[in-house]
Amino acid sequence: MVFKVLKSASGSVPGPAPSRYDAISIKEAEPSSQYERPNNNALSPISGDAHKRFVVVTTLLSLIDPVRGEPTAHSLDRHPHDDSWKHEQLQKKFLDSFALICSTSRTGGDTASAVCLEQGHPSGTILRLARNRGIPEDLVSRLQEVLNDLTAIALTEKTAKDLEHEILCKVITLTEDKIWSLLERLHRPEVRTTIQGAIDRASKKESLSVDAEEATFKQWICNLPLLASLNLRSDPADLIPHIIWASQARWTYSEQLESFLGCEDGELPSWLKYLYKLGRYYAATKAMAKLATKQPAVFTRIHVEPVVAPQPEEFSLGEERTPLLTVLKRLTKTDPDKLKEKLGQTWLTTDPETRLRRACRMTLTVHAEMQLLSFYDHNSHLTPRLLFMGTSKKACYLCHEFMSRHPLTIGVAATHQKLYPTWMPAPCSSVVRKRHKALIWDVSRHLEQTTARDLETRLGIRRLITMDSTAGPSLTTTGTVSTDF
Numbered sequence: 174m175v176f177k178v179l180k181s182a183s184g185s186v187p188g189p190a191p192s193r194y195d196a197i198s199i200k201e202a203e204p205s206s207q208y209e210r211p212n213n214n215a216l217s218p219i220s221g222d223a224h225k226r227f228v229v230v231t232t233l234l235s236l237i238d239p240v241r242g243e244p245t246a247h248s249l250d251r252h253p254h255d256d257s258w259k260h261e262q263l264q265k266k267f268l269d270s271f272a273l274i275c276s277t278s279r280t281g282g283d284t285a286s287a288v289c290l291e292q293g294h295p296s297g298t299i300l301r302l303a304r305n306r307g308i309p310e311d312l313v314s315r316l317q318e319v320l321n322d323l324t325a326i327a328l329t330e331k332t333a334k335d336l337e338h339e340i341l342c343k344v345i346t347l348t349e350d351k352i353w354s355l356l357e358r359l360h361r362p363e364v365r366t367t368i369q370g371a372i373d374r375a376s377k378k379e380s381l382s383v384d385a386e387e388a389t390f391k392q393w394i395c396n397l398p399l400l401a402s403l404n405l406r407s408d409p410a411d412l413i414p415h416i417i418w419a420s421q422a423r424w425t426y427s428e429q430l431e432s433f434l435g436c437e438d439g440e441l442p443s444w445l446k447y448l449y450k451l452g453r454y455y456a457a458t459k460a461m462a463k464l465a466t467k468q469p470a471v472f473t474r475i476h477v478e479p480v481v482a483p484q485p486e487e488f489s490l491g492e493e494r495t496p497l498l499t500v501l502k503r504l505t506k507t508d509p510d511k512l513k514e515k516l517g518q519t520w521l522t523t524d525p526e527t528r529l530r531r532a533c534r535m536t537l538t539v540h541a542e543m544q545l546l547s548f549y550d551h552n553s554h555l556t557p558r559l560l561f562m563g564t565s566k567k568a569c570y571l572c573h574e575f576m577s578r579h580p581l582t583i584g585v586a587a588t589h590q591k592l593y594p595t596w597m598p599a600p601c602s603s604v605v606r607k608r609h610k611a612l613i614w615d616v617s618r619h620l621e622q623t624t625a626r627d628l629e630t631r632l633g634i635r636r637l638i639t640m641d642s643t644a645g646p647s648l649t650t651t652g653t654v655s656t657d658f
Contacts, residue, residue: 216600227617232532232594234624239592267464268563270457274344276565279354286565287541291557297474303544307482319343320475327469333462341458345409355447359401364444368401390429420452480548483600489534497529504625519632537597542572547599571596574616
Protein backbone atom coordinates (compact mmCIF):
# COMPACT_ATOMS: atom_id res chain seq x y z
CA MET A 174 0.00 0.00 0.00
CA VAL A 175 1.39 3.41 -0.96
CA PHE A 176 0.33 6.82 0.40
CA LYS A 177 1.62 10.11 -0.97
CA VAL A 178 0.53 13.53 0.25
CA LEU A 179 -0.06 16.01 -2.57
CA LYS A 180 0.71 19.70 -2.36
CA SER A 181 -2.30 21.96 -1.99
CA ALA A 182 -3.31 24.28 -4.82
CA SER A 183 -1.57 27.65 -4.80
CA GLY A 184 -3.48 30.49 -3.26
CA SER A 185 -5.43 28.33 -0.83
CA VAL A 186 -6.05 29.77 2.58
CA PRO A 187 -3.62 28.03 4.98
CA GLY A 188 -5.88 28.54 7.96
CA PRO A 189 -8.73 30.64 9.29
CA ALA A 190 -8.95 34.08 7.66
CA PRO A 191 -6.43 36.39 9.35
CA SER A 192 -8.87 39.28 9.51
CA ARG A 193 -12.51 39.79 10.36
CA TYR A 194 -14.89 41.62 8.09
CA ASP A 195 -17.25 44.36 9.16
CA ALA A 196 -20.86 43.84 8.12
CA ILE A 197 -20.98 47.05 6.10
CA SER A 198 -17.46 47.49 4.75
CA ILE A 199 -14.76 45.05 3.72
CA LYS A 200 -12.11 46.73 5.89
CA GLU A 201 -10.16 44.56 8.32
CA ALA A 202 -11.43 44.61 11.87
CA GLU A 203 -9.62 43.85 15.12
CA PRO A 204 -8.82 40.17 15.76
CA SER A 205 -11.59 38.41 17.63
CA SER A 206 -11.28 37.01 21.11
CA GLN A 207 -9.43 33.85 22.10
CA TYR A 208 -12.86 32.23 22.43
CA GLU A 209 -13.19 32.17 18.67
CA ARG A 210 -9.70 30.96 17.84
CA PRO A 211 -10.00 27.44 16.37
CA ASN A 212 -7.75 24.63 17.43
CA ASN A 213 -6.38 22.73 14.43
CA ASN A 214 -2.97 21.77 15.83
CA ALA A 215 -1.28 18.40 15.32
CA LEU A 216 -3.77 16.93 12.84
CA SER A 217 -2.74 13.77 11.05
CA PRO A 218 -4.60 11.51 8.62
CA ILE A 219 -6.10 8.17 9.58
CA SER A 220 -3.96 5.53 7.90
CA GLY A 221 -2.68 1.99 8.34
CA ASP A 222 -4.23 -1.40 7.60
CA ALA A 223 -7.69 -0.36 8.77
CA HIS A 224 -7.76 2.51 6.29
CA LYS A 225 -6.40 0.33 3.49
CA ARG A 226 -9.15 -2.19 4.23
CA PHE A 227 -11.72 0.62 4.11
CA VAL A 228 -10.51 1.94 0.74
CA VAL A 229 -10.36 -1.51 -0.88
CA VAL A 230 -13.87 -2.53 0.18
CA THR A 231 -15.21 0.89 -0.83
CA THR A 232 -13.64 0.54 -4.28
CA LEU A 233 -14.94 -3.01 -4.70
CA LEU A 234 -18.46 -1.96 -3.72
CA SER A 235 -18.27 0.95 -6.15
CA LEU A 236 -17.27 -1.42 -8.96
CA ILE A 237 -20.23 -3.64 -8.14
CA ASP A 238 -22.69 -0.70 -8.03
CA PRO A 239 -21.73 2.92 -7.27
CA VAL A 240 -25.32 3.95 -6.47
CA ARG A 241 -26.34 2.72 -3.04
CA GLY A 242 -29.98 3.79 -2.83
CA GLU A 243 -32.62 6.30 -3.80
CA PRO A 244 -31.62 9.97 -3.60
CA THR A 245 -33.42 12.12 -1.05
CA ALA A 246 -34.97 15.52 -1.76
CA HIS A 247 -32.73 18.53 -1.24
CA SER A 248 -34.25 21.45 0.67
CA LEU A 249 -33.90 23.49 -2.51
CA ASP A 250 -35.77 20.87 -4.53
CA ARG A 251 -38.79 20.43 -2.29
CA HIS A 252 -42.23 21.81 -3.10
CA PRO A 253 -42.36 25.58 -2.67
CA HIS A 254 -44.78 25.40 0.25
CA ASP A 255 -43.09 22.64 2.28
CA ASP A 256 -42.19 24.21 5.65
CA SER A 257 -41.52 27.42 3.76
CA TRP A 258 -42.18 29.78 6.65
CA LYS A 259 -40.37 27.99 9.44
CA HIS A 260 -37.68 30.11 11.05
CA GLU A 261 -34.90 27.58 10.49
CA GLN A 262 -36.01 26.72 6.97
CA LEU A 263 -35.12 30.20 5.71
CA GLN A 264 -31.66 29.86 7.25
CA LYS A 265 -31.18 26.41 5.69
CA LYS A 266 -32.14 27.71 2.26
CA PHE A 267 -29.75 30.60 2.73
CA LEU A 268 -26.92 28.20 3.61
CA ASP A 269 -27.63 25.93 0.63
CA SER A 270 -27.73 29.00 -1.62
CA PHE A 271 -24.51 30.44 -0.22
CA ALA A 272 -22.74 27.08 -0.61
CA LEU A 273 -23.93 27.01 -4.22
CA ILE A 274 -22.24 30.32 -5.07
CA CYS A 275 -19.05 29.16 -3.30
CA SER A 276 -18.70 26.26 -5.75
CA THR A 277 -17.12 28.20 -8.59
CA SER A 278 -15.51 25.65 -10.90
CA ARG A 279 -16.99 23.54 -13.66
CA THR A 280 -15.03 20.70 -12.05
CA GLY A 281 -17.54 20.32 -9.24
CA GLY A 282 -15.48 17.85 -7.25
CA ASP A 283 -12.74 20.44 -6.69
CA THR A 284 -14.91 23.26 -5.37
CA ALA A 285 -17.85 21.39 -3.81
CA SER A 286 -18.70 23.48 -0.75
CA ALA A 287 -20.28 23.19 2.68
CA VAL A 288 -21.07 26.02 5.09
CA CYS A 289 -22.41 26.42 8.63
CA LEU A 290 -23.94 29.45 10.35
CA GLU A 291 -22.41 30.49 13.69
CA GLN A 292 -24.25 33.27 15.52
CA GLY A 293 -23.46 34.98 18.81
CA HIS A 294 -19.73 35.61 18.31
CA PRO A 295 -18.27 38.89 19.60
CA SER A 296 -16.94 39.55 16.10
CA GLY A 297 -20.34 38.96 14.48
CA THR A 298 -22.00 36.14 12.57
CA ILE A 299 -19.58 33.65 11.02
CA LEU A 300 -20.17 31.59 7.91
CA ARG A 301 -17.79 28.66 8.45
CA LEU A 302 -16.87 27.58 4.92
CA ALA A 303 -15.11 24.48 3.56
CA ARG A 304 -14.41 23.34 -0.01
CA ASN A 305 -13.03 20.00 -1.19
CA ARG A 306 -9.75 21.41 -2.49
CA GLY A 307 -9.39 24.62 -0.51
CA ILE A 308 -10.47 28.26 -0.61
CA PRO A 309 -8.45 30.94 -2.45
CA GLU A 310 -7.98 34.15 -0.50
CA ASP A 311 -9.59 36.29 -3.19
CA LEU A 312 -12.76 34.20 -3.00
CA VAL A 313 -13.30 35.22 0.63
CA SER A 314 -13.20 38.92 -0.27
CA ARG A 315 -15.50 38.44 -3.27
CA LEU A 316 -18.00 36.56 -1.14
CA GLN A 317 -17.82 39.37 1.39
CA GLU A 318 -18.97 41.80 -1.31
CA VAL A 319 -22.16 39.74 -1.68
CA LEU A 320 -22.59 39.67 2.10
CA ASN A 321 -22.14 43.45 2.24
CA ASP A 322 -25.04 43.89 -0.19
CA LEU A 323 -27.18 41.53 1.88
CA THR A 324 -26.24 43.50 4.99
CA ALA A 325 -27.42 46.70 3.31
CA ILE A 326 -30.79 44.99 2.83
CA ALA A 327 -30.83 43.83 6.45
CA LEU A 328 -30.11 47.40 7.64
CA THR A 329 -32.90 48.67 5.31
CA GLU A 330 -30.40 50.96 3.60
CA LYS A 331 -31.62 49.50 0.33
CA THR A 332 -34.45 47.16 -0.62
CA ALA A 333 -34.02 43.65 -1.94
CA LYS A 334 -35.51 44.80 -5.22
CA ASP A 335 -32.94 47.62 -5.48
CA LEU A 336 -30.01 45.20 -5.14
CA GLU A 337 -31.36 42.12 -6.93
CA HIS A 338 -29.51 42.66 -10.21
CA GLU A 339 -26.32 43.82 -8.49
CA ILE A 340 -26.19 40.72 -6.28
CA LEU A 341 -27.05 38.42 -9.17
CA CYS A 342 -24.30 39.98 -11.29
CA LYS A 343 -21.78 39.27 -8.52
CA VAL A 344 -23.09 35.71 -8.23
CA ILE A 345 -22.71 35.20 -11.98
CA THR A 346 -19.17 36.62 -11.87
CA LEU A 347 -18.26 34.28 -9.00
CA THR A 348 -19.64 31.19 -10.71
CA GLU A 349 -19.04 32.12 -14.34
CA ASP A 350 -16.85 29.07 -15.04
CA LYS A 351 -19.66 26.76 -13.96
CA ILE A 352 -22.32 28.83 -15.75
CA TRP A 353 -20.33 28.86 -18.99
CA SER A 354 -19.91 25.09 -18.81
CA LEU A 355 -23.72 24.78 -18.77
CA LEU A 356 -24.14 27.24 -21.64
CA GLU A 357 -21.51 25.38 -23.66
CA ARG A 358 -23.53 22.19 -23.29
CA LEU A 359 -26.65 24.00 -24.48
CA HIS A 360 -24.63 25.21 -27.48
CA ARG A 361 -23.89 21.69 -28.71
CA PRO A 362 -25.23 21.25 -32.27
CA GLU A 363 -27.36 18.22 -31.35
CA VAL A 364 -28.96 20.11 -28.45
CA ARG A 365 -29.70 23.19 -30.57
CA THR A 366 -31.22 20.97 -33.26
CA THR A 367 -33.45 19.24 -30.68
CA ILE A 368 -34.56 22.57 -29.22
CA GLN A 369 -35.34 24.08 -32.62
CA GLY A 370 -37.26 20.95 -33.62
CA ALA A 371 -39.42 21.16 -30.51
CA ILE A 372 -40.09 24.86 -31.14
CA ASP A 373 -41.06 24.15 -34.75
CA ARG A 374 -43.45 21.38 -33.72
CA ALA A 375 -45.07 23.62 -31.16
CA SER A 376 -45.56 26.45 -33.64
CA LYS A 377 -47.40 24.11 -36.02
CA LYS A 378 -49.89 23.04 -33.38
CA GLU A 379 -53.04 25.14 -33.33
CA SER A 380 -54.74 25.24 -29.97
CA LEU A 381 -58.54 25.02 -30.17
CA SER A 382 -58.96 26.78 -26.84
CA VAL A 383 -57.67 30.19 -25.87
CA ASP A 384 -55.72 29.37 -22.72
CA ALA A 385 -53.90 32.32 -21.17
CA GLU A 386 -51.46 30.06 -19.32
CA GLU A 387 -50.61 28.16 -22.49
CA ALA A 388 -50.16 31.40 -24.41
CA THR A 389 -47.80 32.73 -21.73
CA PHE A 390 -45.78 29.52 -21.85
CA LYS A 391 -45.47 29.65 -25.64
CA GLN A 392 -44.26 33.22 -25.42
CA TRP A 393 -41.72 32.20 -22.79
CA ILE A 394 -40.46 29.11 -24.64
CA CYS A 395 -39.71 31.14 -27.76
CA ASN A 396 -36.68 32.57 -25.93
CA LEU A 397 -35.11 29.12 -25.58
CA PRO A 398 -33.28 29.17 -28.95
CA LEU A 399 -31.89 32.59 -28.01
CA LEU A 400 -30.31 31.13 -24.86
CA ALA A 401 -28.93 28.17 -26.82
CA SER A 402 -27.26 30.54 -29.30
CA LEU A 403 -26.00 33.07 -26.76
CA ASN A 404 -22.55 34.53 -27.40
CA LEU A 405 -20.19 32.63 -25.14
CA ARG A 406 -18.16 35.80 -24.61
CA SER A 407 -21.05 37.75 -23.13
CA ASP A 408 -20.39 39.87 -20.04
CA PRO A 409 -21.87 38.68 -16.73
CA ALA A 410 -24.29 41.63 -16.74
CA ASP A 411 -25.61 40.50 -20.13
CA LEU A 412 -26.44 37.08 -18.67
CA ILE A 413 -28.75 38.46 -15.97
CA PRO A 414 -32.00 38.42 -18.01
CA HIS A 415 -31.19 34.93 -19.31
CA ILE A 416 -30.57 33.54 -15.81
CA ILE A 417 -33.83 35.11 -14.60
CA TRP A 418 -35.63 33.64 -17.62
CA ALA A 419 -34.13 30.18 -16.96
CA SER A 420 -35.32 30.27 -13.34
CA GLN A 421 -38.91 30.00 -14.56
CA ALA A 422 -38.24 26.63 -16.19
CA ARG A 423 -38.50 24.54 -13.03
CA TRP A 424 -40.92 26.41 -10.80
CA THR A 425 -43.26 28.04 -13.31
CA TYR A 426 -43.29 25.95 -16.47
CA SER A 427 -41.90 22.51 -15.53
CA GLU A 428 -45.15 20.64 -16.27
CA GLN A 429 -45.65 22.41 -19.59
CA LEU A 430 -42.00 21.83 -20.50
CA GLU A 431 -42.20 18.10 -19.86
CA SER A 432 -45.39 17.87 -21.90
CA PHE A 433 -43.92 20.10 -24.59
CA LEU A 434 -40.82 17.91 -24.86
CA GLY A 435 -42.77 14.67 -24.77
CA CYS A 436 -41.11 13.24 -21.65
CA GLU A 437 -43.47 10.27 -21.49
CA ASP A 438 -40.91 7.95 -19.86
CA GLY A 439 -40.39 10.42 -17.03
CA GLU A 440 -36.75 10.99 -18.02
CA LEU A 441 -35.91 14.60 -18.83
CA PRO A 442 -33.46 15.39 -21.63
CA SER A 443 -30.08 16.36 -20.22
CA TRP A 444 -30.18 19.83 -21.71
CA LEU A 445 -33.35 20.63 -19.73
CA LYS A 446 -31.47 19.79 -16.55
CA TYR A 447 -28.83 22.31 -17.62
CA LEU A 448 -31.60 24.90 -17.90
CA TYR A 449 -32.78 24.07 -14.39
CA LYS A 450 -29.22 24.43 -13.11
CA LEU A 451 -28.83 27.86 -14.70
CA GLY A 452 -32.01 29.09 -13.07
CA ARG A 453 -30.89 28.16 -9.57
CA TYR A 454 -28.45 31.09 -9.43
CA TYR A 455 -31.29 33.60 -9.56
CA ALA A 456 -33.32 31.57 -7.09
CA ALA A 457 -30.31 31.41 -4.77
CA THR A 458 -29.97 35.19 -4.96
CA LYS A 459 -33.59 35.56 -3.91
CA ALA A 460 -33.24 33.04 -1.07
CA MET A 461 -30.28 34.93 0.38
CA ALA A 462 -32.01 38.29 0.06
CA LYS A 463 -35.13 36.94 1.69
CA LEU A 464 -33.24 35.94 4.83
CA ALA A 465 -31.73 39.44 4.97
CA THR A 466 -35.26 40.86 4.77
CA LYS A 467 -36.90 38.48 7.23
CA GLN A 468 -34.08 37.89 9.75
CA PRO A 469 -31.77 40.94 9.63
CA ALA A 470 -30.06 40.02 12.93
CA VAL A 471 -28.31 37.14 11.13
CA PHE A 472 -26.30 39.71 9.16
CA THR A 473 -24.73 41.46 12.16
CA ARG A 474 -21.09 41.90 11.03
CA ILE A 475 -21.44 38.72 8.99
CA HIS A 476 -18.23 37.36 7.48
CA VAL A 477 -16.67 34.18 6.09
CA GLU A 478 -14.16 32.07 8.02
CA PRO A 479 -12.49 29.39 5.84
CA VAL A 480 -11.62 25.92 7.10
CA VAL A 481 -8.21 24.58 6.09
CA ALA A 482 -8.59 21.93 3.38
CA PRO A 483 -6.48 18.84 4.15
CA GLN A 484 -4.04 17.94 1.42
CA PRO A 485 -5.14 15.21 -1.01
CA GLU A 486 -3.34 11.88 -0.82
CA GLU A 487 -2.37 9.42 -3.51
CA PHE A 488 -3.40 5.84 -2.75
CA SER A 489 -2.42 2.61 -4.45
CA LEU A 490 -1.97 -1.05 -3.62
CA GLY A 491 1.59 -1.02 -4.89
CA GLU A 492 2.74 -4.42 -6.11
CA GLU A 493 0.10 -6.44 -4.25
CA ARG A 494 -0.77 -9.30 -6.60
CA THR A 495 -4.12 -10.65 -5.38
CA PRO A 496 -6.04 -7.89 -3.56
CA LEU A 497 -9.38 -9.11 -4.91
CA LEU A 498 -8.90 -12.69 -3.77
CA THR A 499 -7.80 -11.45 -0.35
CA VAL A 500 -10.88 -9.33 0.20
CA LEU A 501 -13.25 -12.02 -1.15
CA LYS A 502 -11.84 -14.59 1.28
CA ARG A 503 -12.42 -12.21 4.16
CA LEU A 504 -15.94 -11.13 3.20
CA THR A 505 -17.77 -14.30 2.18
CA LYS A 506 -17.91 -18.03 2.72
CA THR A 507 -18.56 -18.62 -0.98
CA ASP A 508 -15.74 -20.07 -3.09
CA PRO A 509 -13.61 -16.93 -3.73
CA ASP A 510 -12.30 -18.22 -7.06
CA LYS A 511 -15.84 -18.65 -8.40
CA LEU A 512 -16.78 -15.18 -7.15
CA LYS A 513 -13.71 -13.71 -8.81
CA GLU A 514 -14.68 -15.38 -12.08
CA LYS A 515 -18.22 -13.95 -11.82
CA LEU A 516 -16.82 -10.49 -11.16
CA GLY A 517 -14.60 -10.81 -14.22
CA GLN A 518 -17.66 -11.65 -16.32
CA THR A 519 -19.59 -8.71 -14.84
CA TRP A 520 -16.69 -6.30 -15.44
CA LEU A 521 -16.04 -7.76 -18.92
CA THR A 522 -12.44 -8.65 -18.14
CA THR A 523 -10.37 -11.81 -17.84
CA ASP A 524 -8.20 -10.19 -15.17
CA PRO A 525 -10.42 -8.84 -12.36
CA GLU A 526 -7.41 -8.58 -10.03
CA THR A 527 -5.84 -5.96 -12.28
CA ARG A 528 -9.19 -4.19 -12.61
CA LEU A 529 -9.44 -3.75 -8.83
CA ARG A 530 -5.76 -2.86 -8.47
CA ARG A 531 -6.06 -0.12 -11.10
CA ALA A 532 -9.31 1.15 -9.59
CA CYS A 533 -7.50 1.53 -6.26
CA ARG A 534 -4.90 3.83 -7.84
CA MET A 535 -6.45 7.22 -7.09
CA THR A 536 -6.27 10.57 -5.32
CA LEU A 537 -8.15 10.67 -2.02
CA THR A 538 -9.93 13.88 -0.96
CA VAL A 539 -11.57 14.99 2.28
CA HIS A 540 -15.02 16.23 1.30
CA ALA A 541 -16.14 19.65 2.51
CA GLU A 542 -18.77 18.12 4.82
CA MET A 543 -16.12 16.03 6.57
CA GLN A 544 -13.85 19.06 6.93
CA LEU A 545 -16.59 20.97 8.77
CA LEU A 546 -17.46 18.00 10.96
CA SER A 547 -13.81 17.57 11.93
CA PHE A 548 -13.50 21.30 12.59
CA TYR A 549 -16.32 21.19 15.15
CA ASP A 550 -14.91 18.01 16.70
CA HIS A 551 -11.72 19.96 17.40
CA ASN A 552 -13.50 23.21 18.31
CA SER A 553 -16.63 22.12 20.13
CA HIS A 554 -17.08 25.60 21.67
CA LEU A 555 -17.79 26.91 18.15
CA THR A 556 -20.54 24.37 17.38
CA PRO A 557 -23.44 26.28 15.76
CA ARG A 558 -26.90 26.40 17.27
CA LEU A 559 -28.34 25.45 13.89
CA LEU A 560 -26.99 21.92 13.39
CA PHE A 561 -27.11 22.08 9.61
CA MET A 562 -24.64 22.34 6.74
CA GLY A 563 -25.57 24.09 3.55
CA THR A 564 -24.08 22.22 0.58
CA SER A 565 -23.50 23.12 -3.04
CA LYS A 566 -24.54 19.61 -4.04
CA LYS A 567 -26.20 16.67 -2.35
CA ALA A 568 -23.99 14.78 0.09
CA CYS A 569 -22.40 11.54 -1.10
CA TYR A 570 -23.15 8.11 0.32
CA LEU A 571 -20.07 7.93 2.56
CA CYS A 572 -20.55 11.44 3.98
CA HIS A 573 -24.13 10.49 4.79
CA GLU A 574 -23.09 7.20 6.44
CA PHE A 575 -20.44 8.92 8.56
CA MET A 576 -22.58 11.90 9.55
CA SER A 577 -25.57 9.75 10.47
CA ARG A 578 -23.38 7.94 13.03
CA HIS A 579 -21.68 11.05 14.39
CA PRO A 580 -22.84 12.21 17.86
CA LEU A 581 -23.08 15.86 16.74
CA THR A 582 -26.08 14.88 14.53
CA ILE A 583 -25.41 17.79 12.20
CA GLY A 584 -27.46 17.40 9.04
CA VAL A 585 -27.50 18.22 5.35
CA ALA A 586 -30.47 18.75 3.08
CA ALA A 587 -30.11 15.55 1.05
CA THR A 588 -27.89 12.77 -0.25
CA HIS A 589 -27.54 11.50 -3.82
CA GLN A 590 -26.48 8.07 -2.47
CA LYS A 591 -23.52 7.68 -4.83
CA LEU A 592 -20.36 6.08 -3.50
CA TYR A 593 -17.01 7.73 -4.26
CA PRO A 594 -13.98 5.51 -3.53
CA THR A 595 -11.80 8.67 -3.51
CA TRP A 596 -13.49 9.72 -0.23
CA MET A 597 -11.14 10.12 2.72
CA PRO A 598 -11.81 10.78 6.43
CA ALA A 599 -10.52 14.08 7.77
CA PRO A 600 -7.18 14.28 9.58
CA CYS A 601 -7.59 14.56 13.33
CA SER A 602 -5.68 15.10 16.54
CA SER A 603 -4.90 12.39 19.07
CA VAL A 604 -7.81 13.60 21.21
CA VAL A 605 -10.34 13.02 18.42
CA ARG A 606 -8.64 10.09 16.67
CA LYS A 607 -10.09 7.32 18.84
CA ARG A 608 -13.66 8.48 18.24
CA HIS A 609 -13.11 8.94 14.50
CA LYS A 610 -11.50 5.51 14.18
CA ALA A 611 -14.52 3.95 15.89
CA LEU A 612 -16.85 5.72 13.45
CA ILE A 613 -14.76 4.66 10.44
CA TRP A 614 -14.67 1.08 11.72
CA ASP A 615 -18.46 1.07 12.06
CA VAL A 616 -18.89 2.43 8.52
CA SER A 617 -16.31 -0.04 7.22
CA ARG A 618 -18.11 -2.97 8.83
CA HIS A 619 -21.39 -1.81 7.26
CA LEU A 620 -19.70 -1.55 3.84
CA GLU A 621 -18.24 -5.04 4.16
CA GLN A 622 -21.64 -6.50 5.06
CA THR A 623 -23.22 -4.66 2.14
CA THR A 624 -20.50 -5.84 -0.24
CA ALA A 625 -20.90 -9.45 0.90
CA ARG A 626 -24.64 -9.25 0.29
CA ASP A 627 -24.21 -7.66 -3.14
CA LEU A 628 -21.68 -10.30 -4.13
CA GLU A 629 -24.29 -12.95 -3.40
CA THR A 630 -27.40 -11.24 -4.77
CA ARG A 631 -26.73 -8.17 -6.97
CA LEU A 632 -23.86 -8.92 -9.35
CA GLY A 633 -24.66 -7.31 -12.70
CA ILE A 634 -27.61 -5.34 -11.29
CA ARG A 635 -27.10 -1.58 -11.07
CA ARG A 636 -29.30 1.26 -9.91
CA LEU A 637 -29.87 4.31 -12.08
CA ILE A 638 -27.23 7.03 -11.79
CA THR A 639 -28.73 10.14 -10.18
CA MET A 640 -27.71 13.80 -10.28
CA ASP A 641 -25.28 15.10 -7.66
CA SER A 642 -26.67 18.61 -7.64
CA THR A 643 -29.95 20.26 -6.94
CA ALA A 644 -31.92 22.30 -9.44
CA GLY A 645 -32.16 25.24 -7.09
CA PRO A 646 -34.34 26.88 -4.49
CA SER A 647 -37.99 27.53 -5.17
CA LEU A 648 -38.81 31.02 -6.34
CA THR A 649 -42.20 30.77 -4.65
CA THR A 650 -40.64 29.83 -1.34
CA THR A 651 -38.06 32.58 -1.56
CA GLY A 652 -40.54 35.26 -2.59
CA THR A 653 -43.18 37.33 -0.87
CA VAL A 654 -45.90 39.51 -2.28
CA SER A 655 -44.81 42.67 -0.49
CA THR A 656 -41.08 42.65 -1.29
CA ASP A 657 -40.81 40.36 -4.34
CA PHE A 658 -38.62 38.23 -2.07
